[in-house]
Amino acid sequence: MISVRDIHKSFGKREVLKGVTFEMGRGETVALMGANGAGKSTLFDILSSLDPRFSGSAVVGGFDVRTQPMDVKGAVGYVPGRFSLYEDLSVKENLVFFAKAFGCNPDDIHSLSPYLWKSLEPFSDIRAGHLSGGMKQKLAICCAMVHNPSVLLLDEPTVGVDPVSRSDMWKEIAALRKTGVSVLVSTHYLDEAGKADRILFLHQGVMMLYDSPEGILRSYRHNLYSLPCESTRFPEVEAELSARRGVIDLYLYGDKVHVITDESFEPLPVTGRELTRIQPEMEDIFIETLSSRL
């Protein structure tokens, strides 16, 4: 549904996308990972046909974003970053407005995204500005889907949203996937990425990884050890481990310390605590990927 080939994009002298290439199939959910400034929103603007000034090619929903922008707009639902609705209009008024602006019948809203609408319906007369962060994002997705698009672009729907609302949001995305909608969703929460079919990792405009979560987990090139450690004792543990042979990097991970090592490392206890060899999680992979660039 999305086919992107070697996209480069600059704002003046600053190059924000440095060669992005990927393919995404029907009904797939792809998580676009990256910190602020990684180029995520720029990529979304290009894919939604709003920004035709780039080099490379992009085909979305079967249409070229540069030559067939009108068809792309019909096939794509786009939820831009931050809150993109009218705070002084009620939930229902927002929906009716966008349905009409997209040339659709407002009465069809309920059937277009029944799962989302179910959770929004009790609030239909409340002003959008009074909704919680999670509900606002649900409403934004609803509004972007009024024309029944086959591709959905979600730019950071979980930013500033608490952990429970975030997991709700991913349940909504999973429900959309069942209806055959392809979803490209950006986030900087790594724990969310594992819920997607594939992960695209963008770092300062460079595509670092594009693979399924399993594939990414298998790509870990070093050994990873873990030992329990309160954050206050980290300097002590760091001092002792840094002196050991085979330690590449170490960092806090919740209530533990994770140690990246090579084969020469001997897992002897540190400050009296046992080291355990563990399987890396998504976050470990990204830290390894980023450290290797340093």
Added chain:
Amino acid sequence: MQGKFYMTGAVIWKEFRHIFRDRVSCLILFLMPVAILFILGYALSFEVRHLNIAVCNPLHSQRAESLFVRLDANNRVKVTGRIDTTADIDKAFARDNNRAVLVWGEKEIEIFVDGTSALLGDNVYNCVGAIVADFITDGMPPSVRKPAITTRFLYNPALKKEYMPIPGLVMMIFIIVSAIVFGTAVNREKIQGSYKLLRMTKLSPLELIAGKALPYFLISLVHVFAVWLSCLWFGIQIVGNLALFLSITALFSISCMSLGLMLAAWLDRPVDLLILSFILIFLPNMLLSGFLFPVSSITGFFGAVIHSFPGTAYMSVFRDVAYKGLGVYDAWPSIAVLFGNIVAGVLIALPGLNKRVALR
């Protein structure tokens, strides 16, 4: 799939909701224009109703005294005091907020008028002059030789007669409502994510803006009506064709909107928009259109620039159509300037509306 008109209609409907739900917008759009017209317009003519004058009767003439009594009896004029010699005229102007000094001389009656405010000067001259003229015709026996009346404008001998408060105020209202408030509405939409969502519809930026603009245009029509009412209120006779005058006023409103749109399209920060609207739209139109200073004498390059302002064009239409009663053939240069502003504003705005905007 519904038609474009249906889609644009949704934008119009939404924009009206924004306006009527926001108290400040309502105040600015509806109360402020009325306030400007009536309070300011009234204040400018109010002082004339309470006109203080000083008198001087060096010859101790009885007739002069009866003129003074008649002046004081008029409810618009108050005689605040008298001076002994004409040498004290400056002192008389310095006290009691006196606007004029009347001197009954040997051969003539001299009216000295404070010309610092051209409008007031004119009014004082009309008011005092009329009473004195009346007195000469019916307050004096026919056998007596009639004295001549001479009027001297002090401090501003030329007495600029360009001063027209009502057209100027009308212009001010349209610049605020049509250019600045509309520009702010466009800007607010643009820096929100909602604008990206709107651009995902099949509406072109021009259609989107047309939808946003229509409610403001309709509201400005209400103001056009208010202009007509205020003309009645202040006794300004619309000599020419009323329909023509009101249509040109509406055209002026659209040209202000296109200027506001032009700035809003290219500027992202609301503060920048406000300040630049003030500097690039409000100030030049207010200062250089003949509202505050006479500009018709300026020729050459600067004259051409000044005459390309919609404000200048509107001021001249007001003069030509409302005051002089000229028709559409005589007012065409001004109408052309207004149309030119609309076309130029929209053409400059369009590429800016397609530009990428960093969201808040």
Added chain:
Amino acid sequence: MNLAEINNVSKTFPPVKAVRGVSFSLGEGEVMGLLGANGAGKTTLIRMICSLIPPDSGTVWTAGRPGYMCQSFSLVEELSVHENIRYYGTLMGLSRNELARREEEITERLNLVQYRGTPVRALSSGYRQGLSFSVAVIADPKVLILDEPTSGLDAVARRKMWKMIHERASMGTGIIVSTHYLDEAYYCSSLSLLREGQLIARGTPKEVAPDEQSLLRYFR
């Protein structure tokens, strides 16, 4: 010795009771995580501690003026590194000599010496992060308040931020951090959980919730 005492504070923005009778104290070198769902009252509580808004009832006491940093890095983008340090230092009432000393210290520690004249917006995000943290603590506040300091950062930058937080705590500063990352709860020495304006849990991370899954229940 306590560096901050929050005693039974409440704040209502009618009709919303944003904060209801919250009490806690912050000790020396303590890193207190402030967690809660959106709308639980975190922001209101933080703003009261910074004395940006007065509480309706209850008292807030802090040892001196707290340092504050929010997610959007409060640096002035157009100003250079040098000018930002001068600007914020002067605002905090540092003397000329003190300022010069602090600037030297900060730029050396962050390897920013050669970028002193560079506008902040031209710096990489890593440098900006370090600089904005240093600027927040330029007057050596005894209490430091960080409002979602790691929002929008990548995994490595987040850990760098926490390293700076812990360094600061080891110097005795009491720190209050709000975050939406569950794993970061365990980088704190204590946690305060808010729900609907009330303090529903207070203790060390392990006491409050032995793991991230059980921490989630406080958000429902």
